[in-house]
Amino acid sequence: MARDEHGVPLRIVGAHMDITPHRRAEEALRQSEARFRALTELSSDWYWELDEHHRFMHFEGYSDTEIGLPKEDNIGLTRWDLGALNMTDAQWARHRATLDAHEVFHDLELQRLDTHGNIYWVSISGAPIFDKEGRFGGYRGIGRSITERKRVEDEIERLAFYDALTGLPNRRLLLDRLTGALDRCRERTQRGALLFIDLDNFKDLNDTMGHDVGDSLLERVANRIVSCARPGDTVARLGGDEFVVMLEGLPHADDEATQAVSAVARHVLEALNHPYLLEGYQHHSTPSVGIAFFDGDIESVDDLLKRADLAMYQAKAAGRNTICFFQPEMQEAVTARSALEADLRSAIGNHELLLFFQPVVNEQSRLTGAEVLLRWQHPVRGMVMPGEFIPLAEQTGLILPVGNWVLETACEQLVRWGAQPATRELTLAVNVSARQFRQVDFVATVLGVLERTGARPDRLKIELTESLLLSDVEDIIGKMTALKAHGVGFSLDDFGTGYSSLSYLKRLPLDQLKIDQSFVRDVLTDPNDAAIVRTILALAESLDLAVVAEGVETAGQLDFLRRSGCRAFQGYYFSRPAPVEAMMAGIGAAGGVVPAMAG
Numbered sequence: 001m002a003r004d005e006h007g008v009p010l011r012i013v014g015a016h017m018d019i020t021p022h023r024r025a026e027e028a029l030r031q032s033e034a035r036f037r038a039l040t041e042l043s044s045d046w047y048w049e050l051d052e053h054h055r056f057m058h059f060e061g062y063s064d065t066e067i068g069l070p071k072e073d074n075i076g077l078t079r080w081d082l083g084a085l086n087m088t089d090a091q092w093a094r095h096r097a098t099l100d101a102h103e104v105f106h107d108l109e110l111q112r113l114d115t116h117g118n119i120y121w122v123s124i125s126g127a128p129i130f131d132k133e134g135r136f137g138g139y140r141g142i143g144r145s146i147t148e149r150k151r152v153e154d155e156i157e158r159l160a161f162y163d164a165l166t167g168l169p170n171r172r173l174l175l176d177r178l179t180g181a182l183d184r185c186r187e188r189t190q191r192g193a194l195l196f197i198d199l200d201n202f203k204d205l206n207d208t209m210g211h212d213v214g215d216s217l218l219e220r221v222a223n224r225i226v227s228c229a230r231p232g233d234t235v236a237r238l239g240g241d242e243f244v245v246m247l248e249g250l251p252h253a254d255d256e257a258t259q260a261v262s263a264v265a266r267h268v269l270e271a272l273n274h275p276y277l278l279e280g281y282q283h284h285s286t287p288s289v290g291i292a293f294f295d296g297d298i299e300s301v302d303d304l305l306k307r308a309d310l311a312m313y314q315a316k317a318a319g320r321n322t323i324c325f326f327q328p329e330m331q332e333a334v335t336a337r338s339a340l341e342a343d344l345r346s347a348i349g350n351h352e353l354l355l356f357f358q359p360v361v362n363e364q365s366r367l368t369g370a371e372v373l374l375r376w377q378h379p380v381r382g383m384v385m386p387g388e389f390i391p392l393a394e395q396t397g398l399i400l401p402v403g404n405w406v407l408e409t410a411c412e413q414l415v416r417w418g419a420q421p422a423t424r425e426l427t428l429a430v431n432v433s434a435r436q437f438r439q440v441d442f443v444a445t446v447l448g449v450l451e452r453t454g455a456r457p458d459r460l461k462i463e464l465t466e467s468l469l470l471s472d473v474e475d476i477i478g479k480m481t482a483l484k485a486h487g488v489g490f491s492l493d494d495f496g497t498g499y500s501s502l503s504y505l506k507r508l509p510l511d512q513l514k515i516d517q518s519f520v521r522d523v524l525t526d527p528n529d530a531a532i533v534r535t536i537l538a539l540a541e542s543l544d545l546a547v548v549a550e551g552v553e554t555a556g557q558l559d560f561l562r563r564s565g566c567r568a569f570q571g572y573y574f575s576r577p578a579p580v581e582a583m584m585a586g587i588g589a590a591g592g593v594v595p596a597m598a599g
């Protein structure tokens with residue numbers, strides 16, 4: 001306001017200014033604040049600021065309850081003052097170097113304890129603050145709780161790398177750790193060892209007590225193995241009843257390393273041999289343990305596992321409940337086996353399999369039939385006996401084509417005999433392996449062969465071994481009954497050596513028992529064997545079964561067997577197994593009587 005010298009107002013002087021831009025700027029700032037607030041309030045993230053000395057100055061949207069310490073307690077402290085369970089001094093030093101270099105950082109993950117002692121995880125990202133002149137003024141950034149994500153990640157890892165039943169590392173994690181261990185061996189020329197542990201006859205427990213009881217044993221076995229290991233060792237479950245212990249940092253000297261590993265293995269063996277109380281029953285379980293050493297020279301983790309596995313198989317073969325170290329010869333044996341397997345695969349197509357026949361005679365030494373015995377005329381190895389290749393054929397499944405070939409060839413022989421009056425009543429006994437017999441289509445296969453060849457079913461005898469009777473007796477009886485309805489006969493081989501219980505024996509539709517040659521061999525010198533033979537004969541009589549004594553080699557044995565009531569015989573005394581022409585030639589000359597070979 002302008003006035004004169006007497007103070008009387010003359011006029012009002014003013015200026016007017018357009019403040020629209022200012023108002024707009026204010027509004028924009030308000031909006032931006034609101035957006036920021038919404039972000040910090042509505043999300044679980046929070047905002048933080050550090051001063052130029054990396055000390056906390058300010059938080060927004062920070063939830064004390066979720067994050068632990070009240071925010072006031074953090075003001076003035078650096079992150080490393082607060083610390084984190086997962087950070088080493090070196091990691092903090094690297095983080096400080098990033099801040100000192102005024103660089104942006106992302107997703108620094110920190111594990112901490114809240115005031116209640118619970119673990120929580122946060123993830124922090126930040127960027128440096130500079131003023132207009134480009135002077136560094138501290139950091140700002142966001143924090144985020146990642147506790148739930150870490151929990152889910154842990155769960156995923158647990159499922160992927162740990163066995164659900166025992167909580168032990170699984171095969172995948174073991175392979176990971178083994179790879180690491182092999183790398184360490186290469187770097188530091190160290191040694192380690194792998195113990196491959198497989199429970200003996202675990203299947204029987206599952207079959208008799210059920211899968212749940214089996215599971216419960218596996219859990220306890222896992223605990224016992226862990227109690228035998230040192231904290232740094234890895235105990236893993238490969239699957240089924242197979243466990244592995246990985247030992248590292250063994251002494252360099254061979255004998256010291258062997259001693260150290262043997263001590264652990266013996267400890268495991270002993271621990272697992274203690275009885276287990278399962279559902280109120282005492283159960284005794286034993287393991288077989290294979291051991292393979294490793295150092296920087298081993299090619300791969302797979303090779304190493306195979307070696308330990310091979311040694312474990314050797315321990316099984318040595319009678320179970322024992323420890324076996326890997327030897328290079330085991331590898332050679334496997335290689336030889338693979339070669340034999342490849343040869344056996346082509347043996348049928350190459351017509352290298354042959355049937356030999358061993359006569360079965362009656363009391364008058366007259367031929368009543370024969371047992372067919374398989375031989376393999378190998379182009380390089382010469383004549384291979386069934387003992388050398390049948391177990392392999394069983395394991396590889398080759399027993400099925402081989403078994404079918406035997407059946408088919410034997411039936412063709414029956415057809416040829418059937419065409420001659422002198423031989424038409426002869427029978428042929430064919431050995432059938434457990435694996436063959438357990439095939440669901442076994443009955444159909446046999447009937448198919450009989451039909452194709454035109455052989456008389458009542459001239460065919462199928463020989464089964466006692467070990468077959470260990471499993472699913474109902475199925476066995478069903479198959480035998482179906483074939484018997486067509487006239488096929490059944491004989492139980494190697495009787496007396498196995499597991500047949502009398503109750504099974506009564507239920508099986510058998511025609512004949514074969515007394516094992518081990519009893520016949522010493523029948524004149526061992527009173528026990530003589531008693532067993534008499535008992536088998538009496539038993540067979542009461543069950544109305546025929547009996548064939550196998551392995552008759554001398555007139556004395558034959559005489560004893562005859563006097564004890566045996567009426568059918570087979571053995572070197574009459575004839576060694578031979579091609580059918582050779583067998584028939586000898587008999588033909590004797591008018592159907594098989595002449596004794598030896599005195």
Ligand SMILES: Nc1nc2c(ncn2[C@@H]2O[C@H](COP(=O)(O)OP(=O)(O)OP(=O)(O)O)[C@@H](O)[C@H]2O)c(=O)[nH]1
Binds near residue numbers: 202211239
């Ligand atoms: N209860 C249970 N059984 C399992 C599990 N995994 C595999 N098995 C069974 O474990 C058994 C493994 O048997 P093997 O090791 O082959 O044979 P074994 O009877 O132990 O005989 P040997 O090893 O020759 O002494 C099989 O019957 C499997 O069905 C599992 O998680 N729980």
